[in-house]
Structure formats: structure tokens, C-alpha cells
Amino acid sequence: MPAAAEPSATPEFPKAYDPAPAETRWYAVWEEAGVFSPEVNPDGEPFCIVIPPPNVTGSLHMGHAFEHALIDATIRHRRMQGYAALWLPGTDHAGIATQNVVEREIAKEGLNRHDLGRQSFIERVWRFKEESGGQITQQMRRMGSSCDWSRERFTMDEGLSHAVRLVFVGLYEEDLIYRANRIINWCPRCHTALSDIEVEHEEVEGELCYFRYPFTDGTGHVTVATTRAETMLGDTAVAVNPDDDRYRDAVGKTLKHPFFDRELVVVADDVVDPEFGTGAVKVTPAHDPNDFDIAQRHDLEAIDIFDESANITEAGGERFVGQDRFSARMSVKEALEEARLLEKVEAHHHAIGHCYRCHTVVEPRLSLQWFVRVRPLTIPAIDAVKDDRTRFIPERWEKLYFDWMENLRDWCVSRQIWWGHRIPAWYCPDGHVTVSMDEAVACGECGSKEITQDEDVLDTWFSSALWPFTTLGWPDDTADLRRYYPNAVLHTGFDIITFWVARMMQMGIHFAGDVPFAQVAIHGLVRDADGRKMSKSFGNVVDPLELAGRYGADALRFALTRAASPGQDVPLAEEWVDGGRKFINKLWNASRFVHQNLDGQTLSAIEAAGLPDDLALADRWILSRLATVIESVERGFTEYDFAEALRDLYAFTWGEFCDWYIELAKLPLNAGGAERARTQAVLGHVLSNVLRLLHPVVPFATEELWERLGGDGLCIVARWPQADGLPRAPDAETAMGAVVEIVTAVRTFRSEQTIPPSKRFPVHVVPADDRQRDVLASVEAEILALAGLDAVVLETERAPQEGEHRMVAAGAEVIIPLEGLVDVEAARSQIDRQIGKLNADLERVRAKLASDGFVAKAPADVVEKERRKEAEAADALDALRAQRALFG
């Protein structure tokens, strides 16, 4: 081939791979070529993944990098297989989180959001979003994520906001959303309600305070126990279990509140556990969900004693007004002590809830909120997983999903913040509610023009729940929606199964008419090298961009993906990333070798020509192994066990292709002629397959090499490897196994005797059988070269004789004359070690054969195998012992 056909645009092929230029170049080339669009495979089956939207104002952290590496590997794999693969990107407005960030920012200017007012505060957040919103998507490009940016969405863009309103109105009309006065979780710092799952429970060492309420008739008292003494300011009753004999006479009597002119009634209620505390529970209807329920049943008054920051209001009494919860707790105990009503305070271990955004202790609070009636939505969502319309991988996560779904309470969706989708409900002075898609101008019930919109916005997770179909154009019947819904798979962490996955299931089935995705692939958490969760406060977070800068984005992706077994956490040590870089460099150099030996032929030309039919043993071996690896990688990618796929691919590429095939290939390449041509073809085929198999995980380097080697078109859209067309050769695999064992045996001898590699010597080999003899005869030259010998003498038999070393490998005897190599003394200990090892093997086999019932009960083929092992080991041991005897 003429020199002009040199495939590489850049003629030089450096000895080391430099990721930086390749990574900056190829992303632009791909985007330019339009290959991120599913239309690149217009006739392909649809395969869509909608991104779990990161916070629009955030930056890419290691968890994103990991999740995106898995999504991108999946998408690239499917794209190469010919699917119309769509990775739809986008971001989330992240209500409370984003609002908190902006509030902190304006706090630096000495302002709070109320100083700015709703309108300008929201404008301020939008401005912040515009400034920082592009950062994470830029970082995704840097990591090589092959998203279709033309379809990018944002949870608060016009279309999605419209869809959110439509869903709200729809749920309202179906009576699946309602407004009610309930005890909700209140964050006194964020000043908003939270849903149940937005509360994080944490074990703390608290207290249990015992104090007395005297009877109004002066006949004594009832002692109650509480962990929150301050709430007694809002007590309106005491409850006991109806079956509790201790309090039989107390039920129905009244108690005197020590600080107020108020009487508390003693009620009997089943929820009271007689075993806990004194068996008598103080009842604070406004500040405890249990107490609220009791109050409902017994028609008790609810007294709210806290303001929105959980400070005591006037309802809590002059003495305590203005105090926060914790100092009020102290003050109340003091006051009780003064009144001689405090009995004791015990240490008490219990769990208390914290806000998942700011970690403030959550306060149960009675307030008017919007709730989604979830029960009707859960049933179809549970069924969908039960009959496998959606499948969790690994399956065990379905349990969490079912447990949560089955125990679900109504979802509080209103938030008292400003950043988010404003609730489309209006109220008139008469208290009528008007829920409407469009800006309401009059009360729907009485026609009053004096209406005001609900001040609240919806929970961020409300819009997230609609993400799989709203991003595709719902409620319009778009081509995308028809084609890409349901999505193929959702890659996500177990931590948001309840927040997100379960709700997408509910909403998807209800509004889009089908499950949102066929599979949910759950991945683990990226941890630090010591297995600790990465956290800012602990200071062990690792920046993926920084690592990608030093090792290459491919190296990081490879390291992360290589550790990704379904559901398993990934400990990330920098050495792993460095390992990725080393592997890619190895691939680079293997490609460099192939390139140097192809005489200018391109991979594309080699592939077009097909495999030659005069394949040698090593050729058949590597192609057969390649077929197995292709199947393994396919299985791993399909089942999202990337660790398995990459383990095999790594071992094949480095341990078989580089270490053995390329080394063996040097002989026929040097021989020239037909042998050279044949070997070039096999090298080209295998390398082409390896590059394509690695591409989903190592996109930049493989694309760079694909170009340099002259692959057909772009690697990103190259045909995915098929095991079908490759010749299977179990005989060649056995034969190569023998070659590897024999070569390794000689190398071990050489290494242990510290014989320099440059020192050549002959070996005699007595093959195990005739078949092996033929094989070894055909690869004599290869053994010679790989073991650094000057002769391989095949013999039918060789009696032990003085001055020779003897080893056993693959059932063959390998005999090395020691003359001029090492002295007899040095070889003696080595042969002793061999005898020891072989002897132990033999004894184990014999013990097994002699043990009770083995021969009788084990399968025939297993017994046969053991017998063969015994015979071989016995023969070999005899020979070694005879040899050993000659050492004196």
C-alpha cells in the first residue's frame, strides 16, 4: 500500500497517550456530526434514558460522574447496536436547596427575601440560575456524556410548568389532591412544611421529663412523661389506656394546668401504651401527630404555642413568650420545679427528625396544607412492579419500594417558599377555592373578583415525578412521547427510590398511561478510599473534574465503571484512577504496535477483507477468546453489571491480547509474506473489536485510536462487536493453555535460579500425549522465543539422568540440562519444592477418592477426573523423585 494511504491525520504516534488533546477535540467532532441524536439510527428501536436531573445551580460531583458514566456506557452501547438511543439531559430547579443558596447570598448584603419581596426575589433566583445554570452541563460535556442537547429541559421551563399545573388541576378534579389542616413536619429554619421523607431521623441522647398535673378536685395528681417539656404549654388533655386499671377512676376527671386558667380532661385512648413512662400521656394536639389524632377522637382543643421559627407565642404564656424551643424547655422545667410538680428527669435515647436541607430539628406543626391522596395511585404502581412491567436491578430493592408504597401516608406537597411552581389555587374572601390552569380572575364559586392566589409553591419532587414524560412533550401527543415513553431504563441511586422512583411510577401510570421505564438499575454510592461516605463537612470529597484533569476523563470513567456492580458501593481510591490511566496507556501502545505493523492498511480495509482462512493456532485461540469476551461484555452491559464486563475485557486485553498474542505475533510478523499478512489481519480484527468494546467506557481514547488506525467512520457509531462470526476453537484454547504453562514453568525456573534473560539454553519436553505432541510441535518456535530458549527438544520419553532439572507443566515433563546454567545444589531445593507441592496435590486427590461414598455418590465424570488427576500426579511424582535421587 502506498505511503499516501497512511491512515492517521497525525503521522506521529507518541509513546504515551495524552488525554487532553483527544478529549478537547472529539466532543466537538461528535456534536458536529450529530451523533448524539437518536436520529443517527433512524430505523432503530427506541432506547431512551432521561437523566436524573441534577440541581441547575450545582456543579458536577463524584456521584454525578459515576451515574453519568453508567448512563453514557449504556447509551453508547445501545447506539452502537443500532438503537435510536436517546439520552435526554436536563436540570432541576431544586426548590428549597436553590432558594437557600440565594437567601445566603443576599444575606451577605444584609437582606432577607422579605426585604426584596416575592417578585424581585424570584427574579434574583432566575438571574442566579442563568449565571450558574450552564456549569454542570459544561462539566458533563467535559466528561464525555453523549446527551442530545437539542432536547435539554428544565423543570421550570414553560412546557414543564404547564404540565405541572395540568397535573395539579387534574388531581384536584379527581379529588386526589386536597387542602386540609393537619400536623405536618415544619422546618423552623426554612419556614416551610416538609413531606415525611424529607425528614431525616437521627438517634440522640435526650431526656424524659416526669411531672404532675393535679386533679381539680384536689384528690391527687396524674404524672406524665415527656421528651419535650415545653409542649405542655399547649396541653389540653391527658390520655390513658382504657384497660389500664391504675387510671380507671381518673378517666373523665379534670386536671389543672399549673400555668394557665385551663382544665385538662383525662381521656381513654387505645393508642396509649401502658408500659411506657407512667402510662399517662400529656396531649398537645397542635404539636404532635399522635396527640392530634387523639384530639380528633375526643374533640379536644388545639392550642398552637409556636410561631414559624418555633419560638413561644403569647399563647404559651407571658413567662415563656419569645423563647425558642430549647430554652423554653429549660424554663418550663424550672417553672414546674418551682410549683413542686417536677418529679424527675431521666436520660432517654430516642430519634428526632431533622430537615434534610438544613438539618434543623423539625417541629410538628398544625397547619393548612395541600396533600396528594396517594392511596389510589399506589395500587397500580405496586402492580406494575409485581408483574414485571418495571423491573428493579438488583431485585432486592423492590422490597423497599413495596414497603414504602404500602405504608404511604398522604403527601404534603405545599411549600412555604417562593422558588418553584406556584400552586394554581385562588381563594375568595368567603373561603371558596378556585383551582385553575390559567390565571384566575374570579372565584369559580361566587364570582368574587377579590381573589388571591395561594402563596405556596409545590414540592420540588412534584415536578420531578413527571419528568419521564413531561420532558418528552407531555401533555401534547408528540412524536418523542410516542417513541420514547416508556423510557428503557432509569439509572439511579437507592437513596431516591422513595423520593423519586416511586412517585414517577405513580404519576407516570396515572397521567402518561404506562410505567415510566422498563427497568430501574440501582447503583451504589461512591465512597472514599476508606469506604467512607464523601461529605463536605468531613472534607473527603474528591472533585471528578480535578481527577479527570490529571488522569483523563476516560481514566476516571473506566475506574468508576469498573467498580460498578449493581447496587454495590464504589470505594474510589486515586490508585484506581491511575490504574485506569495505565490501562488506557497499555491500549494505546498495543494499538501503536499494531499500527506500526500494518504496513499502512486500515482497520476498515482489514475488516472489509474478512478473516483469512489459514489461521494458526494462536490466531484461532485469540479469536475464540475474543468471542467469549464479547459475550461476557454484552451480558454485563445488558444486566448493568459493568464490573463483570470490564473485568473480563481488561483481562482479555491486557492478559491475553497484549501479554501473549502480540508477543507471539512478532514471529510471524517478522517472517513476512503470507504469515505476516495473516497475522496483520488477526491483529487488526482483534484490536478493532477491543476498541469498539471499550468505547462505551473509554470514549475519547478509543475514538482517537479508531482514527489513527483507520477504523470505518467514527467509533462512536461503529457497529457493536458480534461473537457470532468468530471461529470457536476449544482445541486451540487447550493447546494455548499448555503453551502458557510450559513457558511459565521455564520462566519460573529461570527467575528462581536468577538466570539472566539473555542466557539461552535448551529444554527437553515429554508431552502428555500424542495430541499435545502435535500441538507443541507446531508452536516450538513460539515457546522458544517466549521462554528465551535456544532449543525445544520434543521426546517420547526421557529417563531421569544426572545434571538435569525436571518440572511438570500441563501434564508434560519439562527437562532442563543444568550444565553451565546453575550448579546442582541450587537446583536441588527447587525440585524439592516441586515434589512437595505435587505430593500434597496427590494426597488430596487420594484422600478424596478414598473418602466415604465419594466414588459411589459423586457424578461419574467428577470421579473420572479425579482418577485421571491421580494417575498423572503419580507418574509425574515418580519421575521427579527419580530425578531427585540423582541429585544425591
Add this chain to the structure above:
RNA sequence: GGGCGCUUAGCUCAGUUGGGAGAGCGCCGCCCUUACAAGGCGGAGGCCGUAGGUUCGAGCCCUACAGCGCCCACCA
């Protein structure tokens, strides 16, 4: 209080229906062999958490226990 996961080489982890324990990194020795010293070749190192059970045979299946981690939970 319930549930789940993990426990295998110094470290991080594989180990697919039960049939002679593996990888990467680290460590030791030899080698700049014309793809790669970011490399090659070889080596050392493991009562597979503990105790029972099933089985001819257990890292793998069953039971109990221990340690670590995680999730859920309206006993005030």
C-alpha cells in the same frame, strides 16, 4: 423496634447452577528484550468473620451468633 447489605491476600474487591481459592494496588527479586519502565517476567502472602447443620464433598446451601454499615419507624 423492624428490615437490608457486608465480613475472602497488607488494602479495595471478584468468585456465574456446591467438585483442586482469583484480580488490581502494595510488597520482594530479575530485566531499559526494537508497542508500552505509565512497562516486561517471576515470586511471596489467605483455618474464605465464629459455631453448628445438610452433603461423598461447603467460600458457595440452612441455622444461630458476632462485628461493621445502611434504610425504615407517630412509645409520648
